[in-house]
Structures are given as structure tokens and as C-alpha cells.
Amino acid sequence: MVKIHNFGAGPAKLPEEVYEIIKKELTNYENSGISLLETSHRSGTYLKLNTEIQAVVRRLLNVPDNYKILFLSGGGQGEFAAVPLNLISRTGTADYVVTGAWSAKAAKEAKKYGKVNVVTPHTERYEGIPDQSTWKLDPNASYVHICTNETIHGVPLVADMSSNFMSKKVDVSKFGVIYGGAQKNIGTSGVALVIVREDLLNHALPICPSILDWTVNVKADSILNTPPMFAVLQWIESKGGLEKMAELATKKSSLVYNIIEESNGFYYAPVAKNARSKMNIPFRIGSAKGDDALEKEFLKGAEALGLIQLKGHR
Template sequence: MTRVFNFSAGPATLPVDVLQQVQDELLDWQGTGMSVMEMSHRGKAFVSIAEQATETLKTLLNVPDNYKILWMQGGATGQFSAVPMNLLRGRDTADYVVTGSWGKKAVKEAARYCSAQTVARPVDDKFTHVPDRDDWTLNPEAAYVHYTPNETIEGVEFPDVPDVGDVPLVADFSSTFLSRPIDVGRFGMIYAGAQKNLGPAGVTIVIVRDDLIGDVLPQTPTVLDYAKVADGESMLNTPPCFTWYVCGLVLQWIQRQGGLKAMAARNAAKAGKLYAFIDASGYYRNPVKPEHRSWMNVPFTLPDAALDADFLKGAEAAGLSTLKGHRSVGGMRASLYNAMPEAGVDALVDYMKEFAKKNG
């Protein structure tokens, strides 16, 4: 078997160590005689898996005691509805900072439930930078301020956590979750789909402050009510048990690598190496303002889009998979999540050098 370097934006590459452990335990998890996929979610075995995963996540992120960690379903897209349903709390307006495609989707969905105001967005609608903080038109009476720290499609990333005063800050961390330490206490709530840095698709992590839950819109489905999910220990219905289990193994793997500080150092080095090559190549181009470039998702273009198909064909032959950019922006995109080894970046740079030499 030969594994490729998988640069997919998600579902994404997973640590080989974790996949091997899953393989070893697939038919018989720790002497139970059954797979995790076959276990009752109410049984002691799976409850122990779930509790350990939650505790490991809490330790890695240093989650304060006045926050709930919820394992939900529906992806970030489900949270686009769940956030206003749970966090409006009697108010009728919320602020949204839009820096890419996922921010656009979030504010559009929120508008079904409240007056969702776009308070910052690039004037030319070309998502290549984060609007200057002084230009944001925040409403101090808003129920919350929502933003997307990393835009997976456009490769735009906030360099730091924005200051929004006393209004709760909400963040869709899907494509940058666990890539570095974050101060959870600065947020009212964060959420993230698992399928980038945490595990297979099927689970969405929600970390929400206690005082923000319990007062939902009347039409809120029970499975999207944060207070009820918390009371049910994330098991109001049968959860995606296997995904939860794999996420727990990935969390343990992150601990073995040295935790989130070590992840940050690795991720900064990988992204820095690829951006440095792109900038110096005179052939490839990244459109994002340097200080707002993503560590996780690196889009780049060739001088002539007519060469894209040849580039992708050669990349696949070289064991470099899923480099095609999103259809809305074209070009290429290399996603460098936690499980992507630096050797993958080295292999990509070597291939890009050869392709430019041949076609430049």
C-alpha cells in the first residue's frame, strides 16, 4: 500500500498512527469483542470513550469550567442556524464580519431568524484580506458578533482575536481548530466541524459559555438547543459514535506531539515554507495579503489557467492528491492541517519547481 500526500480541504488527511490504531481495534475494542461501531452509546465502554475525548479536549484547550463542550451534528452549516436560535436571548440583531464564502453563508442563514447585519466586508468583495478593525460598524446592542477566523476557500485568516467589547464573540473555527492554542475565555462560543484537524466528518464541536444558553427561540429543534444537548451529555439521540471515538484518538495524538504549542510551531513552519516558495518562484501566485494568509489553506494560481489540468495530472502521478482549488476561485489549494507532515510540503514544493521549470 502506498499512501499519497492528501491536500484535501476536508474531509482531510488523518494521522497514520491514529488510522493504524483504528485498524487494530476495528473488530475488537479493548477486549469487548466488538467494534466501536457496534457499541451501545449508553454502554460503559462507549461512555468511557466519550468522556475521555471530552476531557482531553478540555485539557488541550484549557477550557474554563464555566463552558460546556458539546458534541453535535450538522456541521458548521447546522450551527449557522443554531447560533442565532440559542444566542439571540430576546434580542433581534446580530453582527457578522464577512471575510469569505463561509462568512457569507453564515450571515445569510442567520437572516432567517434575526436582523443579521454585515458589519465588515471587503468593499470589492474580493476576499484577499481582513477589513481593518477601525472600519467595522459594530452595534453595542447586538446579541453577538460572529466571524470566521480562517476561510477555507479563499485562504484568509485573522492574525489575532478581534476585540468586540462586551458583546459575546462567536467564531466558526472549523478549518483552524486545534492548529494552535486559543484563549477560549475570550469567546462567548466557538464551533468547529471535525473533518479538518480533529477526525472524520460527522461531529461538530461546540464550546459555549454557560450564561449564553437556556433561552432559545420557540422554533428551535431540541437537537439544536445547547442547554438540552448539555443536559443530555451530547446524547439526546444516538451520536456518531465511531467519529467521536476517532476524534478522541486524534486528540491523544496531538497530546503526544507536544500539544497545541507544538502544533502551532509545525503549522507555521509548513505554511511559511510553501508561501516563501510561491513568493520567490516568479511563476505561482497567492492573492492574499501576507499578514492575512492562512496557515491551513494555501490557494495559489499558475500563470495560465490552461495549465491547471496538466498540473493536477502530474501532481496525482507524483502522489500529491486533491490540489484543485474550489470552483468559486479556481487555481490550486493546498490544505496543511495538523496531520500533513512537513515531508508533504517538501514533496509539493519539489513538484512545483519541476513543473515551473518545464512550463515556464
């Protein structure tokens, strides 16, 4: 059988060593005689794991003591609703920096719960991040939502880090809230990691469901309901932490971008160089819009060689 190389952005490929750990733990987690998947989230075994994983997050990101760490159902898209439900009540308005499809979805979801000000110029194609001098921020906004690591002072900065969580160090203290789906870098699909500053708790709208209410989930220590049970965070820490993850991300992405740049136009990267991701590398074949016939042939040949999930998001 051809060795499979999985290029899925998320759910993403697990490290080989994590495969082996899961195999051992699947039927007998820490000599309990049962799988972690069938372990009660109220049991001492799970409570210990819950505490350990929060501690790993706090160490990896140097999370200050005045921030709470939550593992919540619904993934990143669940937090598109949770953010306004928990934060927009202060003024009823929020600023959204729309730089791509996911931030556009987040802004659309937030409009259900208050007034949304899209601070960036409208565009049909997302090929870079508009210069900050073009942003039209509302001083009355309850928060500013971004999908990058820029810092804006004056109001809480909320960052969706689904794609690059745990791929490098970030200064958590510059953000009011950081959230992201776990399936790209840190765990299984369906769970979101949320890091929220304590002063932003206790502001949820009355209509906010308990499952999305950060304050309720802080009080329940992330086990208001049965959470997903697997994580990759211990492996990240054992391999040298976020400094090593950043080094590997740069090395791997550079290999791909170098091939694109040296292909004499056969491959085309539609994102400005100063905005290129080290996590997700969009590319077309033939031109910015791509040659459909050639791309289908490329994908067919790639799959025959064991290179799967290269087509990417639509």
C-alpha cells in the same frame, strides 16, 4: 503504486499513527469484541470515551469550568443555524464580520432567524481582513460572529474555528462560543465541536430543533442521538499538545509559501500576507485569476505523482 499525498482541506489526511490505532480498534475496541462503530452510545464503553474526549479538549485548550463542551451532528454548517437559534433571541439582531465564503454563508443562514448586520464593507473578492476601524458594529446586537481570533468586548463573541481548531492555543475565556467542524484537524466529518459559556444557555428560540439546542444537548451530555465515534484528539495530546501543533503548522505552511514567493510569479497567492492561513493555502498558477489550461496540466501532473486534492474549493 505511487505513494499518495492527500492535500484535502477537510476531510483532511489522518496521521499515519492514527490509521494504525483505527485498524486495531475497528474490530475490537478496548477488548470489547466489537467495533467502536457498532458500540451503543448508551453503553459504559462509549460513555467512558465521551468523558475522556471532553477532558482532552478541556486540557488542550485550558477550557474554563464555566464552559460546556459539546459534540454535535451537522458539522460546522449545522452551527450556522444553531448559533442564531440559540443566541439571537436577546435582541433579535446579530453582527457578522464577513471576511470570506464561509462567514458569508453563516450570515445568510442567520437571516432566517433575525436581523443580520454585516459589519464589514461589501467586497466581491476576499483577499484580506478589512481594518477594524471600518467595521460598523451594532451596540444592540445579541452577539458578534467572526471567523478569526480577534476579540470584541461588550457582547458575546462567537467564533467559527473550523479550519484552525486545535492548531494553536486560544484564550477560550475571550469568547462566548467557539465552534467548528471536526473534519479538518480533530476528527471525522459530520460532527461539530462546540464550546459554549454557561450563561449563554437557555436562550434558544422556540422554533429551535432539539438537535441544535445547546441547552438540550448539554443536559444529554452530547448523546441526545448517536454521535460519530472516531476522534484524533488523543493523538494531538500525545504529540505535545497545541504548542507542537502550532510549530508544525508554521513549518509546513512556510514551506509552501516560500515556494510561492520564490516562483517568480509562476504561483500566485491571492490572500494578503497579513491574513494568510497556516491551514488552507489558496494559490493560482499564472495570475490572480489563474491560467485554466496551465492549472489543469499542473493538476494532471500532480495527480500522476500521487499529489491529490490540490484543486481545492471552488
